Amino acid sequence: MIRAPTKRVTVRTWTxxxxxxxxxxxxxxxxxxxxxxxxxxxxKRPEFHDYFxxxxxxxxxxxxxxxPLNAYNKLPRSDSVPHTSAISHPPTSFQALVGxxxxxxxxxxxxxxxxxxxxxxxxxxxxxxxxHQAGVLDIPAFAKRPPASLTIKRxxxxxxxxxxxxxxADSASGDPQVFYFGIFDGHGGTECSTFLKDTLHEYIQDxxxxxxxxxxxxxxxEGHCLGQDxxxxxxSLPLIQGGNRKRMAEMEKNLVQNWRRLVGGYFKRFxxxxxxxxxxxxxxxxxxxxxxxxHAGGVTIEEILEYAFLRADLDFVSAxxxxxxxxxxxxxxxxxxxxxxxxxxxxGKLSIGGYRRFKGGSTASVALISTPTPTPFWHPxxxxxxxxxxxxxxxxxxxxxxxxxAIPLTSNxxxxxxxxxxxxxxxxxxxxxxxxxxxxxxxxxxxxxxxxVQSKRIGVSAEPEIRRIEMGPxxxxxxxxxxxxxxxxxxxxxxVDIIKEAKTPDEGARNVVNFATEVTREGDNATCLVxxxxxxxxxxxxxxxxxxxxxxxxxxxxxAVDPRRSRR
Numbered sequence: 001m002i003r004a005p006t007k008r009v010t011v012r013t014w015t016x017x018x019x020x021x022x023x024x025x026x027x028x029x030x031x032x033x034x035x036x037x038x039x040x041x042x043x044k045r046p047e048f049h050d051y052f053x054x055x056x057x058x059x060x061x062x063x064x065x066x067x068p069l070n071a072y073n074k075l076p077r078s079d080s081v082p083h084t085s086a087i088s089h090p091p092t093s094f095q096a097l098v099g100x101x102x103x104x105x106x107x108x109x110x111x112x113x114x115x116x117x118x119x120x121x122x123x124x125x126x127x128x129x130x131x132h133q134a135g136v137l138d139i140p141a142f143a144k145r146p147p148a149s150l151t152i153k154r155x156x157x158x159x160x161x162x163x164x165x166x167x168x169a170d171s172a173s174g175d176p177q178v179f180y181f182g183i184f185d186g187h188g189g190t191e192c193s194t195f196l197k198d199t200l201h202e203y204i205q206d207x208x209x210x211x212x213x214x215x216x217x218x219x220x221x222e223g224h225c226l227g228q229d230x231x232x233x234x235x236s237l238p239l240i241q242g243g244n245r246k247r248m249a250e251m252e253k254n255l256v257q258n259w260r261r262l263v264g265g266y267f268k269r270f271x272x273x274x275x276x277x278x279x280x281x282x283x284x285x286x287x288x289x290x291x292x293x294x295h296a297g298g299v300t301i302e303e304i305l306e307y308a309f310l311r312a313d314l315d316f317v318s319a320x321x322x323x324x325x326x327x328x329x330x331x332x333x334x335x336x337x338x339x340x341x342x343x344x345x346x347x348g349k350l351s352i353g354g355y356r357r358f359k360g361g362s363t364a365s366v367a368l369i370s371t372p373t374p375t376p377f378w379h380p381x382x383x384x385x386x387x388x389x390x391x392x393x394x395x396x397x398x399x400x401x402x403x404x405x406a407i408p409l410t411s412n413x414x415x416x417x418x419x420x421x422x423x424x425x426x427x428x429x430x431x432x433x434x435x436x437x438x439x440x441x442x443x444x445x446x447x448x449x450x451x452x453v454q455s456k457r458i459g460v461s462a463e464p465e466i467r468r469i470e471m472g473p474x475x476x477x478x479x480x481x482x483x484x485x486x487x488x489x490x491x492x493x494x495x496v497d498i499i500k501e502a503k504t505p506d507e508g509a510r511n512v513v514n515f516a517t518e519v520t521r522e523g524d525n526a527t528c529l530v531x532x533x534x535x536x537x538x539x540x541x542x543x544x545x546x547x548x549x550x551x552x553x554x555x556x557x558x559x560a561v562d563p564r565r566s567r568r
Contacts, residue, residue, distance in 0.1 A: 046138035046205035117506030124523025129186035131197040140215035141175035143370040188360020214242030243299030265457030313462035319352035361451030363392020401535030404542030406492035477539035485524035497546040505530035
């Protein structure tokens with residue numbers, strides 16, 4: 001289908017009495033990416049699904065005597081050991097499942113209790129402003145190609161009649177499915193967090209399509225040695241993949257210029273960390289490469305994520321700035337004018353965040369998981385690439401299979417962080433400490449967030465903190481995402497130990513939320529997502545298992561139910 005161009009909005013000024021002056025947009029629509037939409041082209045819109053596609057036996061109602069006797073979700077220990085060296089033999093599941101006929105099925109991700117779990121609680125707040133999302137993105141793979149000994153092709157070659165039950169079906173792009181998990185903690189209302197839940201994944205998919213992002217698993221790529229079979233040090237350089245670099249540069253420059261024109265202030269000297277071109281378009285940043293050559297057409301997944309975050313925030317902020325916020329101006333209009341069909345509430349971008357100006361915002365923590373083979377990331381024998389993109393104080397942690405320790409993946413973007421304080425101190429003149437001993441900037445606890453139109457000029461932006469983790473087979477047991485209603489009450493190790501004691505990720509998410517709600521003194525919204533990884537079956541074997549914090553958790557629970565607690 002032909003993609004309709006977005007519309008353009010002219011600029012006018014308006015004044016906020018309590019905060020800094022801000023530039024707003026009129027109700028004529030504005031295209032924040034004129035360079036990308038100037039090229040008329042027909043593309044198929046990417047699809048986002050809340051289910052994953054896999055292979056299962058054609059007849060699951062009747063047991064197959066040729067299959068293994070144990071349940072398929074309970075793999076033998078030999079298949080779930082942490083990865084220490086290259087595996088030279090095919091997985092045991094391939095040896096056991098021989099000659100079984102399979103069919104492709106769709107499994108709703110939120111109903112797959114053994115693979116993914118989510119729980120949320122309102123706490124003592126009037127409403128629950130947390131939202132979350134889980135599904136499969138239709139984008140090319142960004143995983144690093146593993147050594148040949150870890151690919152599924154050798155196992156298939158050794159056992160040509162082996163079934164594909166442990167494999168997932170390919171996505172529309174022909175690559176293994178890319179999984180997407182996100183958690184969003186709104187403040188001031190649910191308008192911004194709901195907007196991110198419904199559309200942030202679309203921004204990521206659209207950006208990948210506009211950049212003409214190509215798969216990291218393609219065999220016809222030349223010079224991109226990071227995607228080849230050789231082992232490369234983790235986290236040293238980004239994985240450069242194919243793409244339309246010229247169009248990407250024009251879109252990035254145009255996006256930065258729109259931020260400068262719309263907001264100014266902090267964004268006048270704003271240079272996104274992962275953009276390959278500087279915002280003024282005059283100088284190109286050097287792209288690191290392992291062979292010293294210039295890779296024309298190179299794009300990184302980090303670049304796509306940062307562009308998608310900034311583009312989504314710009315659309316949300318511009319929509320809020322273009323709305324009428326003067327009650328006197330609406331006095332002459334009929335009552336419920338905004339609710340009628342084709343009224344102002346239902347007109348294009350102006351409906352983003354409601355029909356009245358929304359001055360709140362939202363945090364965002366997003367995890368993308370890509371595998372180099374059709375074997376899903378939760379299988380103990382497959383490696384995978386985890387990409388984390390984070391804004392605000394929502395939190396993500398991994399559990400190490402070998403040691404059982406919690407490994408934090410994100411940091412809180414608070415004024416108390418030295419990095420954030422140095423970034424904003426030149427613009428934010430009001431760093432104060434509240435009665436609880438927490439630093440705040442102009443009344444805000446987060447220095448990075450979506451929305452918050454009144455604080456954009458001082459640097460409260462949605463530029464994400466991005467981190468890439470190459471996960472070996474069964475190296476980690478699970479991934480947990482949570483809002484600050486949990487991370488502000490429980491330590492990382494307590495959260496990990498609670499999940500270890502659960503039988504399924506779904507039960508683990510519920511136990512974390514229930515415990516945090518029981519022992520909290522603040523009663524904030526609490527949301528937890530748990531994603532099963534390859535080492536799930538051995539989650540209790542590392543270190544002390546869940547015993548390290550068991551005594552302290554029991555003491556906290558007893559103190560929470562103590563009737564004398566309220567007198568303290």
